[in-house]
Amino acid sequence: MEEEDVIFSDKYLPLFNLLEEDNPALKEVDTVLISGGRDSGKTFGLGCFVGTAASDFNHRILYTRQTMASTSNSITKALKLRLELLGLDTDFVFANNEYSSKTCDGCISITGQKTSTGTDTAKLKSIENYSIFVTDEGEELVSFEDWKKIKRSIRAQDVQCLSIISFNPPSKSHWLYKEYYTDIPPGFNGIKGNVLYIHTTYLDNGKENMALHNWNEYEELRKAYEYYLATPETDRDLLPRTVKKMYEEYKTTILGGFRNVAEGVIFEYTIGEYVAPEYGEVIGADQGWTHPSAFVKMNVDKKRKRVYAKEIFYKTNSTEGDIYNSIGADVGNTRIWCDNAAALFIRNLKNKGLNIKGCKKPKIKDSILAMLGYEWIIDPGSTNLQTELDNYRWADKNKEEPIDDWNHAIDGMRYGFTHKINERVPQLL
Numbered sequence: 001m002e003e004e005d006v007i008f009s010d011k012y013l014p015l016f017n018l019l020e021e022d023n024p025a026l027k028e029v030d031t032v033l034i035s036g037g038r039d040s041g042k043t044f045g046l047g048c049f050v051g052t053a054a055s056d057f058n059h060r061i062l063y064t065r066q067t068m069a070s071t072s073n074s075i076t077k078a079l080k081l082r083l084e085l086l087g088l089d090t091d092f093v094f095a096n097n098e099y100s101s102k103t104c105d106g107c108i109s110i111t112g113q114k115t116s117t118g119t120d121t122a123k124l125k126s127i128e129n130y131s132i133f134v135t136d137e138g139e140e141l142v143s144f145e146d147w148k149k150i151k152r153s154i155r156a157q158d159v160q161c162l163s164i165i166s167f168n169p170p171s172k173s174h175w176l177y178k179e180y181y182t183d184i185p186p187g188f189n190g191i192k193g194n195v196l197y198i199h200t201t202y203l204d205n206g207k208e209n210m211a212l213h214n215w216n217e218y219e220e221l222r223k224a225y226e227y228y229l230a231t232p233e234t235d236r237d238l239l240p241r242t243v244k245k246m247y248e249e250y251k252t253t254i255l256g257g258f259r260n261v262a263e264g265v266i267f268e269y270t271i272g273e274y275v276a277p278e279y280g281e282v283i284g285a286d287q288g289w290t291h292p293s294a295f296v297k298m299n300v301d302k303k304r305k306r307v308y309a310k311e312i313f314y315k316t317n318s319t320e321g322d323i324y325n326s327i328g329a330d331v332g333n334t335r336i337w338c339d340n341a342a343a344l345f346i347r348n349l350k351n352k353g354l355n356i357k358g359c360k361k362p363k364i365k366d367s368i369l370a371m372l373g374y375e376w377i378i379d380p381g382s383t384n385l386q387t388e389l390d391n392y393r394w395a396d397k398n399k400e401e402p403i404d405d406w407n408h409a410i411d412g413m414r415y416g417f418t419h420k421i422n423e424r425v426p427q428l429l
Contacts, residue, residue: 008041008044008045008048008205009041009045009200009204009205011189011198011199011200011204012045012049012198012200014026014191014196014198015032015034015045015049015196015198016049016052018032018160018162018196019052019053019056019057019059025191026191026196027160028193028194029160029162029191029194029195029196030160030161030162030163030194031151031162031163031164031165031194031195031196032162032163032164032165032195032196032198033164033165033167033176033180033195033196033197033198034046034164034165034166034167034198034199034200035166035167035168035169035197035198035199035256036168036199036200036201036204036256037168037169037201037202037252037253037254037255037256037257038168038202038214038218038253038254039202039205039209039210039214039215039218040200040201040202040204040205040256041200041204041205041209042166042200043078043136043166044082044205044209045198045200046134046136046164046166047078047079047081047082047083048082048085048086050063050079050082050108050132050134051079051082051083051086051088051108052086052088053106053132054092054099054101054106054107054108055088055091055092055101055103055104055106056106057106057159058104058105058106058158058159059106059131059132059159060105060106060107060109060129060130060131060132060156061106061107061108061109061130061131061132061133061134062109062111062127062130062132062133062134062150062154063075063079063108063109063110063111063134063136064110064111064112064113064133064134064135064136064150065112065113065135065136065137065140065273066112066113066114066137066140066141066142066272066273067112067113067114067273075110075136076097076110079099079108079110083099091103092108097109097110097111098110109130113135113141113146113147113150127150127153127154128153128154128155128156129155129156130153130154130156131154131156131158131159131160131161131162132154132161132162132163132164133150133151133154133162133163133164134163134164134165134166135147135163135164135165135166135167136166137166137167137168137380138165138166138167138176139167139168139169139170139174139176139271139380140271140272140273140380141165141175141176141272142270142271142272142377143175144175144179147165151163168253168256168380169252169256169257169258169259170258170259170271170380170386171258171259171260171261171386171390172258172259172260172261173261173268173269173390174258174270174271177258180195181258184197186257186258187199187201187255187256187257199256200256201254201255201256202214202215202218202254218250218254220246221246221249221250221254222250222254224242224243224246224247224250225246225247225250225251227243227247228243228244228246228247229247248387252387253383259386259387259390260390261390262390262391262392262393263393264393264394265389265390265391265392265393266368266372266392266393266394266402267371267372267376267389267392267410268376269376269377269378269386269389270375270376270377270378271377271378271379271380271386272308272377272378272379272380273379273380274297274299274308274309274310274377274379275299275308275377276299276308277299277301280299280300280420281297281298281299281334282297282298282300282334282335282336282337282416282417282419282420283295283296283297283298283312283331283334283335283336283337283412283416284296284298284336284337284338284411284412284413284414284415284416284417285336285337285338285356285412285415285416286338286339286408286409286411286412286415287338287339287342287345288316288408289316289317289318290316290317291316291408292314292315292316292318292384292408292409293313293314293315293316293318293323293408294311294313294314294384294385294408294409294411294412295311295312295313295314295323295327295331295336295412296309296310296311296312296382296385296409296412296413296416297309297310297312297331297334297416298310298413298416298417298420300374300417300420300421302421304375305373305374305375306374306375306376306377307371307374307375307376307377307417308377308379309376309377309378309379309382309385309413310378310379310381310382310385311379311381311382311384311385311409312327312330312331313326313327314384314385314408314409320345320348320349320352321352323349324349324352324353324354328352328353328354331354331355333355334355335355335356335357336349336354336355336356336357336416337356337357337358337359337415337416337418337419338356338357338358338359338412338415339358339359339361339411339415340358340359340360340361341358341361342358343358346358359415359418359419361415362414362415362418364401364402364414365400365401365402367414367417367418368402368414370417370418370421371413371414371417376389382409384409385409385410385413387406388406388407388408388409388410389410391405391406392405392406392407392410
């Protein structure tokens with residue numbers, strides 16, 4: 001098979017230029033932040049860089065995600081494809097989650113920064129000789145201090161040491177924004193101090209490098225985005241809610257902008273991979289039609305006062321059949337709590353085989369106050385839930401009632417959480 005040229009955005013050229021010796025413009029760079037939205041080519045560009053750095057420039061690379069469990073489903077497979085595309089797969093030997101170069105000391109070690117439970121720091125031994133520390137899906141990183149400890153342990157002397165974070169921008173409450181982006185304009189590409197910033201979008205990646213249906217969807221969102229921007233600021237509140245939502249989705253999810261957090265927001269949360277409990281998982285559900293039906297699964301750790309949450313369904317105009325076909329096989333016999341006012345909805349899902357039960361709605365303020373006593377960790381793929389949490393706020397300064405909006409997944413979470421913390425005996429089916 002003939003080798004093809006590997007082409008990606010010019011915005012990644014400074015990253016590859018870091019591999020050159022005696023490059024005064026890049027000599028002081030020790031941190032690289034690669035951000036972007038959906039289909040922006042981040043994983044592709046980073047994979048090509050890592051393969052080249054290890055095979056041709058003798059770099060020893062620690063390639064990580066938050067937990068080891070997540071690396072086999074993302075890093076390992078994506079990296080294998082990049083090495084094959086570059087024609088470098090035969091230059092390495094792969095064993096024990098490490099690619100070792102056959103011709104030099106270069107290597108790519110794949111590991112997690114946390115243990116598989118996501119609660120303890122992994123034991124990363126003998127990492128002083130590594131020269132590049134890569135974090136994929138950096139929005140999952142909960143602690144700046146934990147990341148910085150590993151960065152400080154990268155101490156190779158023969159090549160330039162780099163710490164690279166590739167991420168989909170989360171909300172402005174995340175430490176990535178607070179530490180590195182408070183005075184950086186949106187979409188910035190360039191160097192500031194010791195940090196190289198790279199930001200790409202699907203437009204940089206190109207139509208030919210993505211699924212056509214995704215390109216078409218993003219272009220439809222772009223029309224709403226441009227319509228919103230063309231509307232005078234004084235009139236934007238009068239625009240249909242659908243336009244506002246499409247504008248926000250294009251700005252954040254597609255273009256990769258940090259999400260704003262509404263003033264007076266109720267919940268603080270961190271983004272981290274969902275950690276399932278050994279037993280006792282619970283799901284909260286809220287029925288909708290013109291607004292979304294939302295299902296959120298949770299691991300409520302009473303001892304640590306911590307909740308891991310992950311949205312598993314969030315769609316409008318969905319029948320009970322649609323919902324069951326989407327999540328039935330995954331949720332199995334897990335208990336689902338739903339507002340008992342949705343009696344027909346509950347009966348139909350129960351008849352299809354879901355372990356769903358109606359509950360009396362807990363008082364909104366009481367259940368919120370109980371939730372605020374816990375640390376909330378939201379799965380990175382739960383973008384609708386994150387958007388709700390970023391906009392769900394108190395309706396008045398006295399903090400007596402929240403707004404009646406941005407609350408579909410949150411209401412489902414309240415039902416499931418309230419029943420879980422009040423559980424006195426193992427859940428009976």
